[in-house]
Amino acid sequence: MPEAWVRIRGLHYARGEQVIFDGIDMDIPRGRLTAIMGPSGTGKTTLLRLIGGQLRPDAGSVEVAGQNVSALRSKALYRLRQRMGMLFQNGALLTDLSVFENVAFPLREHTRLPERMIRDLVLMKLHAVGLRGARELMPAQLSGGMARRVALARAIALDPEMVMFDEPFTGQDPISLGVLVSLLRRLTDALGLTSLMVSHDVQESLSIADYVYVISEGQVVEHGTPAALRRSTSPWVQQFLQGQSDGPVPFHYPAPDYRADLLAEAP
Amino acid sequence: MTAFLQRLGAGTLGITERVGRGHLFLLHVLGGFPGLLPRFGLVMKQIYASGVLSLLIVAVSGLFVGMVLALQGYNTLVDFGATESLGVVVSLSLVRELGPVVAALLFAGRAGSALTAEIGLMKATEQLSAMEMMAVNPLHRVVAPRLLGGIIAMPLLAAIFSAVGILGGYFVAVGLLGVDEGAFWSQMQAKVDLYEDIANGVIKSVVFGFVVTWIAVFEGYDAVPTSEGVSRATTRTVVHASLAVLGLDFILTALMFGDE
Amino acid sequence: MMQSRTVQIWVGLFVIMGMAALLMLAMKVSNIRAFSGEEGYVITARFENIGGLKVRSPVTMAGVVVGRVSKIGFDKEIYEAVVTMNIDPRYDNLPEDTSASIFTSGLLGEQYIGLEAGGAENYLRDGDRIQLTQSAVILEQLIGQFLVSQADK
Numbered sequence: 001m002p003e004a005w006v007r008i009r010g011l012h013y014a015r016g017e018q019v020i021f022d023g024i025d026m027d028i029p030r031g032r033l034t035a036i037m038g039p040s041g042t043g044k045t046t047l048l049r050l051i052g053g054q055l056r057p058d059a060g061s062v063e064v065a066g067q068n069v070s071a072l073r074s075k076a077l078y079r080l081r082q083r084m085g086m087l088f089q090n091g092a093l094l095t096d097l098s099v100f101e102n103v104a105f106p107l108r109e110h111t112r113l114p115e116r117m118i119r120d121l122v123l124m125k126l127h128a129v130g131l132r133g134a135r136e137l138m139p140a141q142l143s144g145g146m147a148r149r150v151a152l153a154r155a156i157a158l159d160p161e162m163v164m165f166d167e168p169f170t171g172q173d174p175i176s177l178g179v180l181v182s183l184l185r186r187l188t189d190a191l192g193l194t195s196l197m198v199s200h201d202v203q204e205s206l207s208i209a210d211y212v213y214v215i216s217e218g219q220v221v222e223h224g225t226p227a228a229l230r231r232s233t234s235p236w237v238q239q240f241l242q243g244q245s246d247g248p249v250p251f252h253y254p255a256p257d258y259r260a261d262l263l264a265e266a267p
Numbered sequence: 268m269t270a271f272l273q274r275l276g277a278g279t280l281g282i283t284e285r286v287g288r289g290h291l292f293l294l295h296v297l298g299g300f301p302g303l304l305p306r307f308g309l310v311m312k313q314i315y316a317s318g319v320l321s322l323l324i325v326a327v328s329g330l331f332v333g334m335v336l337a338l339q340g341y342n343t344l345v346d347f348g349a350t351e352s353l354g355v356v357v358s359l360s361l362v363r364e365l366g367p368v369v370a371a372l373l374f375a376g377r378a379g380s381a382l383t384a385e386i387g388l389m390k391a392t393e394q395l396s397a398m399e400m401m402a403v404n405p406l407h408r409v410v411a412p413r414l415l416g417g418i419i420a421m422p423l424l425a426a427i428f429s430a431v432g433i434l435g436g437y438f439v440a441v442g443l444l445g446v447d448e449g450a451f452w453s454q455m456q457a458k459v460d461l462y463e464d465i466a467n468g469v470i471k472s473v474v475f476g477f478v479v480t481w482i483a484v485f486e487g488y489d490a491v492p493t494s495e496g497v498s499r500a501t502t503r504t505v506v507h508a509s510l511a512v513l514g515l516d517f518i519l520t521a522l523m524f525g526d527e
Numbered sequence: 528m529m530q531s532r533t534v535q536i537w538v539g540l541f542v543i544m545g546m547a548a549l550l551m552l553a554m555k556v557s558n559i560r561a562f563s564g565e566e567g568y569v570i571t572a573r574f575e576n577i578g579g580l581k582v583r584s585p586v587t588m589a590g591v592v593v594g595r596v597s598k599i600g601f602d603k604e605i606y607e608a609v610v611t612m613n614i615d616p617r618y619d620n621l622p623e624d625t626s627a628s629i630f631t632s633g634l635l636g637e638q639y640i641g642l643e644a645g646g647a648e649n650y651l652r653d654g655d656r657i658q659l660t661q662s663a664v665i666l667e668q669l670i671g672q673f674l675v676s677q678a679d680k
Contacts, residue, residue: 423545430548
């Protein structure tokens with residue numbers, strides 16, 4: 001197991017009354033593809049924002065590349081963020097810029113490269129995601145899958161060491177799903193990226209991830225390689241992996257007894 | 268009674284908090300102004316979006332307001348046999364008050380609401396978050412050029428409003444009502460002062476441009492990131508910006524013309 | 528890049544239009560060409576009553592604006608108003624015995640200072656005082672005098 005690029009220790013985070021993380025320890029290994037899985041609403045996106053320094057933990061620490069993110073001043077934090085890329089759920093492309101300009105955006109903001117070199121770099125990144133021909137299109141003209149691929153090209157424009165993916169597979173048709181899955185794996189291997197993916201698509205995640213964390217109700221429930229996870233003895237993990245409708249997570253929202261409820265007087 | 272007091276207290280606290288947030292926001296945005304100098308293209312785009320696209324409505328409104336002023340002024344002045352003063356009435360009303368104020372109200376409706384909606388949608392679609400994660404400060408990259416663009420565009424719009432209005436008044440007065448052309452202009456020139464009237468009008472419009480754009484970008488940035496939140500923020504921009512313009516106009520008028 | 532050129536052309540056009548409008552307001556609408564009262568030389572005059580005279584009121588000679596009132600003070604020794612005027616440097620040959628009166632333009636118009644040249648050979652210089660002055664006509668006083676004179680008959 002390579003050393004950890006992201007090290008999370010005793011992380012607590014609450015949004016108002018609602019506790020989202022209640023003591024989480026996690027190590028994201030360098031150069032591997034790690035998946036974080038869990039039911040909807042377990043704060044997986046929040047976790048990415050904590051790692052990116054957009055949110056501050058209530059207790060515990062998030063260390064990225066040896067630096068404690070929440071202790072950094074904004075200059076240092078911005079420097080650290082240049083070493084991370086992030087792919088948002090719907091791409092979050094800048095709607096007033098073309099595909100080309102979207103990918104060029106981080107280059108223009110952070111470097112003073114000549115226009116020719118920017119053009120070459122952008123075309124290389126777009127080629128990597130297979131959209132070199134779509135450079136003149138505006139984001140509104142792209143399908144959801146294409147928008148995510150453009151966003152991926154943008155996320156790797158500055159050659160970051162880590163890329164975070166927020167629900168990369170949600171709402172994709174089978175073909176774009178297949179494209180995204182293979183793209184994620186290929187880029188991780190080819191660029192030596194530390195990839196961190198948040199998802200609740202079990203099969204896709206297990207098929208490409210090197211390491212998996214399963215979180216639920218603010219705790220890490222299980223972690224290990226996909227193969228180890230499949231052998232897990234936890235009934236909760238088995239229900240989650242196989243998508244059974246009833247189990248430790250009941251089908252019914254907590255309610256009084258059905259019979260008694262039906263027979264009760266109307267209020 | 269206690270419930271009422273509680274609500275009142277919470278409301279006051281909420282407003283105070285918003286005011287504070289708005290000013291801190293402004294401070295951060297102003298911090299981005301020096302960085303705009305080498306990248307004036309960004310500001311140019313915003314002058315286009317808020318200035319050029321508001322040009323037509325401002326010019327047409329100015330024309331009609333000037334024409335109405337001439338017509339109304341004529342009806343009053345003709346009783347005193349003082350129709351030569353029509354030029355003074357039209358130009359002073361436009362340059363001192365209607366130019367800056369009406370242009371600012373139109374600006375709030377046309378450009379302000381668009382700014383709020385644009386920034387609110389950028390927030391709702393995570394574009395602002397994405398920028399932050401790309402180590403780009405959206406306050407500097409997105410908000411600052413818009414604020415500066417508004418501050419530059421507004422005085423130009425107000426000047427165009429006044430100028431077109433005076434021309435409209437001229438056509439009605441001289442063309443339709445038969446006021447003497449020479450008297451129309453010469454009386455105007457005798458009574459309208461470059462510093463007292465025109466410079467103060469320009470100062471007013473700069474202040475209005477700043478306040479309207481500030482409210483618009485803040486409402487957008489502070490909007491609840493849903494479609495409902497953005498539409499509410501857009502409405503708030505128009506209401507708050509219009510009220511701010513009218514209230515500030517009173518204060519500025521009292522400061523500028525009060526001690527005569 | 529095409530798009531950004533159109534933007535630039537439009538913005539250029541917009542700025543030119545705005546500047547033209549400002550220029551029109553300054554040149555055609557306001558009195559920029561008249562003497563603004565900032566340079567020039569200063570003369571003073573004492574009046575018993577200045578009526579509604581204000582700072583920046585015009586100072587005229589034969590109906591032509593030659594300067595502006597720059598300051599209005601009150602001399603508490605002799606209970607008179609001291610009016611300071613800036614005179615356009617082009618008119619540097621006002622005779623020493625020029626007289627100043629306060630007139631009203633029209634029946635209800637604003638008040639201004641009218642200068643009338645005398646016959647002296649020396650000219651007024653910076654800081655000089657006009658000796659001969661005539662105060663503003665106060666309408667109420669005039670009516671009062673008229674009524675009194677009627678009553679005497």
